[in-house]
Amino acid sequence: MSQRGVVGTLLVVVLGCGGTPEVRGASGETVASGSETSAPVSSTPASATQRAFRSIALAESTTWVVRADGTLACVRDGEPVQTITEIDGATSVTAGFVSCVTTEGGRVRCVRRCEASAEIEDMPLPFASDRVVVDGVHDRVCARASEGGDLACVTRGAQELLVSGTSEVHGGYGAVYAIDDRGTLWCAGEGACARAVAASAAIDDLRRAEEVGAWPPLGEMTAVPPTAIAAAGRVRRLALDEGMVCAERDDGAVVCWGELFAPVEVPAVRGADELVSWAARICARRGGRVECVRPAAHDEVLRLPVEGVVSLASRGMRLCAETREGALSCTRFGGPHAEVVFSPVEL
Numbered sequence: 001m002s003q004r005g006v007v008g009t010l011l012v013v014v015l016g017c018g019g020t021p022e023v024r025g026a027s028g029e030t031v032a033s034g035s036e037t038s039a040p041v042s043s044t045p046a047s048a049t050q051r052a053f054r055s056i057a058l059a060e061s062t063t064w065v066v067r068a069d070g071t072l073a074c075v076r077d078g079e080p081v082q083t084i085t086e087i088d089g090a091t092s093v094t095a096g097f098v099s100c101v102t103t104e105g106g107r108v109r110c111v112r113r114c115e116a117s118a119e120i121e122d123m124p125l126p127f128a129s130d131r132v133v134v135d136g137v138h139d140r141v142c143a144r145a146s147e148g149g150d151l152a153c154v155t156r157g158a159q160e161l162l163v164s165g166t167s168e169v170h171g172g173y174g175a176v177y178a179i180d181d182r183g184t185l186w187c188a189g190e191g192a193c194a195r196a197v198a199a200s201a202a203i204d205d206l207r208r209a210e211e212v213g214a215w216p217p218l219g220e221m222t223a224v225p226p227t228a229i230a231a232a233g234r235v236r237r238l239a240l241d242e243g244m245v246c247a248e249r250d251d252g253a254v255v256c257w258g259e260l261f262a263p264v265e266v267p268a269v270r271g272a273d274e275l276v277s278w279a280a281r282i283c284a285r286r287g288g289r290v291e292c293v294r295p296a297a298h299d300e301v302l303r304l305p306v307e308g309v310v311s312l313a314s315r316g317m318r319l320c321a322e323t324r325e326g327a328l329s330c331t332r333f334g335g336p337h338a339e340v341v342f343s344p345v346e347l
Contacts, residue, residue, distance in 0.1 A: 050068075050326070051068060051310065051311070051322070051326075052067070052068055052322065052326030052327075052328070053065045053066060053067060053068065053311070053322055053328070053347075054066040054067070054068060054070070054090070054091060054092065055090075055091070055092040055093045055101075056093070056311065056313035056320055056322060056328070057093045057094050057095035057099065057313060057315075058095055058313050058314065058315035058318050058320060058330075059095040059096065059099065059315065060315070060316065060318075061076055061077050062074055062075065062076045062077075062095065062099075062114050063075050063320060063328075063330060063345055063347065064093050064095050064099050064114075065093065065328070065347045066090040066091065066092060066093050066101060067347070070088055070089045070090050070091070070104065071083055071084075071087070071088060071090070072084040072087045072088075072090045072093065072101055072111075073347050074099070074114040074347075075114070075345065075346075075347060076114050079114075081346060081347055082114050082115055082116045083116055084111060084115075084116060084118060084120075085116050085117065086117075086118075086120045087101060087103070087109055087111070087120060088103075089103045089104040089105065090102070090103055090104075090109075091103060091104055091130065092130070092131055092132065094132050094133050094134055094171070095134075095315070096134035096135070096171070096172060097112075097134060097139065098110045098111070098112050098121075098134060098139075098141065099111055099112075099114075100123070100132045100134065100141055101132065102129050102130055102131060102132050102143070105128070106127070106128025106129055106130070106146055107122060107123075107128075107129070108122070108123040108125055108129050108132050108141070108143045109121070109122055109123070110122075110123060110141060123141055123143065123154050124154060124157070124159065125143050125152055125154065125159070126152065126159065127145040127146070127147070127148075127150065127152070128145065128146045128147070129143035129144060129145060129146060130144060130145075130146040131143065131144040131169055132144075133169050133170055133171030133172070133176060134171050134172065135171045135172060135173075135174060135175055135176050135189055139155060139156055140153050140154070140155040140171075140176065141153065141154050141155075142154075142162065142169065142171055142176050144166055144169050144178075148164070148165060149164075149165045149166040149167060149180075149181065150163070150164050150165065150166070151163045151164075151166045151169055151176075151178050153176065162176065162178065162186070162188055162226045163178045163180055163186045163226055164180070165180050165181040165182075166178040166179060166180050166181070166186075167179050167180065167181050168237065168238060170238050170240045171240075172240055172242075172315075173191060173192075173240070173241075173242050173243065174189045174190045174191050174193075174223070175187050175188065175189025175190060175191060175192070175193035175194075176188050176189055177193070177238055177240060177245070179235050179236070179237075179238060182234075183233075183234035183235055183236060183250060184228050184229075184230065184234070184235070185228070185229045185232040185235040185238070185247060186226055186227065186228050186229065187224070187226075187227065187229060188223075188224060188225055188226040188227070189223055189224065190221060190222075190223040190224075191221070191243065191259050192243060192244060192245045192257060192258050192259050193224060193245070194221035194222065194223060194224050195215065195216050195221055195257070195259065196229045196231075196232070196245070196257060196263075197224045197227045197229060198216045198221070199214045199215050199216065199231060199263075200228075200229045200230055200231035200232070202214040203231055204230070204231055205231055205233070206229070206231045206232050206233075206255055206257065206263040207255055207263050207264070207265055209231075209257075209262050209263050210262035210263070215262040215263070218259070218260065232247050232249070232255065233247075233249045233250070233251070233253075233255075234249060234250040234251075235247045235248065235249055235250070236248055236249070236250055237275060239275040239276050239277040239282060239283075240277055241276075241277030241278060241279075241280070241314065241315075241316070242315075242316050243258045243259040243260060243280075244256060244257070244258035244259075244277050244280065244282075244295070245257055245258065245277075246266070246269075246275060246277055246282045246295070248272075248275060252270050252271065253265055253270070254266045254267075254269050254270060254272075254275065254282065256277075256282055256295035256296075258295075258296070260296070261295070261296035264295050264296065266282055266293060266295045268284070268291070268293045268301050269282050269283070269284035269291075269293065271284075271286065272284030272285060272286055273285050273286055273287070274311070274312055276312045276313070276314045276319070277314060278292065278314040278317075278318075278319045279292075279316070279317050279319070280294055280296075281293060281294050281295075281302070282294075282295055283304070283312065283314070283319070285309055285312055288307050288308045288309050288310070288323075288324070289303065289304075289306075289307055289309070290303070290304040290306060290309055290312065290321065291303050291304070292304065304319075304321075304342070305342060306321045306323065306329060306342060307323075308323040308324040308325065309321045309322065309323055310322055310323065310324055317331075318330060318331060319331045320345065321342075327344060328344070328345045328347060329342045329343060329344050329345065330342070330343065330345050
């Protein structure tokens with residue numbers, strides 16, 4: 001099938017108030033619920049699938065993708081697809097106050113509007129990069145060096161080195177996070193980052209923060225410079241959403257914390273192929289299926305009505321899933337019963 005022509009099925013998840021979540025088809029029939037078992041899906045690994053997209057990123061109302069051919073495309077709700085003509089050979093994309101890509105040549109190139117002829121800004125970084133993130137608040141663009149993994153940022157033209165030797169980097173919601181090559185989690189910024197840094201200075205395990213009174217009270221927290229969160233343990237993966245951070249440790253435990261709740265372990269998402277945070281939930285992709293749970297609420301697991309998923313992207317209340325067939329389906333909220341609607345996106 002064409003990489004750009006995508007078809008999908010409209011499905012709805014109803015997030016009930018205290019009841020079992022249901023998945024409904026477009027005509028209202030029940031497809032699945034939180035208490036039943038879905039039909040088995042193929043166990044074909046994502047690596048064996050021809051991917052339609054190299055990278056997917058979401059802004060508030062815009063979906064950005066790097067197609068398999070390295071072109072950058074975007075679409076705003078209800079508007080035509082735009083292909084950014086001045087960018088090719090893109091390898092990854094991130095979105096926020098500005099959207100940026102890394103290229104096959106290691107450049108970081110940014111665009112502020114979803115328009116085919118949008119002006120391109122090249123970031124003045126001291127190395128070739130393979131990953132770029134933005135913090136979403138402070139006009140800060142950060143990139144990881146292709147060799148050595150150093151993480152450097154550009155803020156209004158000024159450069160700064162944050163962390164040396166990183167294996168993974170994330171950004172958004174007023175902070176930048178990095179996992180170094182020893183598994184130590186670092187962050188710089190405010191919100192959940194600043195609260196975790198404060199707690200880590202007092203205890204050796206974030207999971208005990210509330211129990212021993214080490215979790216700082218809600219309120220104005222001063223933004224912190226790049227600081228190690230040693231109490232998070234050895235971390236191998238991170239999922240970031242507005243007001244919430246989830247870290248998967250080397251022992252498999254997933255610990256989440258946020259601006260409004262203290263660190264809590266979430267057993268329901270252990271052993272995931274991929275983790276993303278979405279709509280105050282932590283979501284686990286396993287074998288093509290996606291299940292989500294709210295860490296602070298201890299409620300039932302919500303199974304999403306998409307299967308054959310090979311990649312996820314999230315931001316706030318939006319979630320997109322790429323399937324093995326090359327289709328991209330995204331959520332939107334609406335309706336009197338807080339419905340979550342999944343509908344196809346053509347890119």
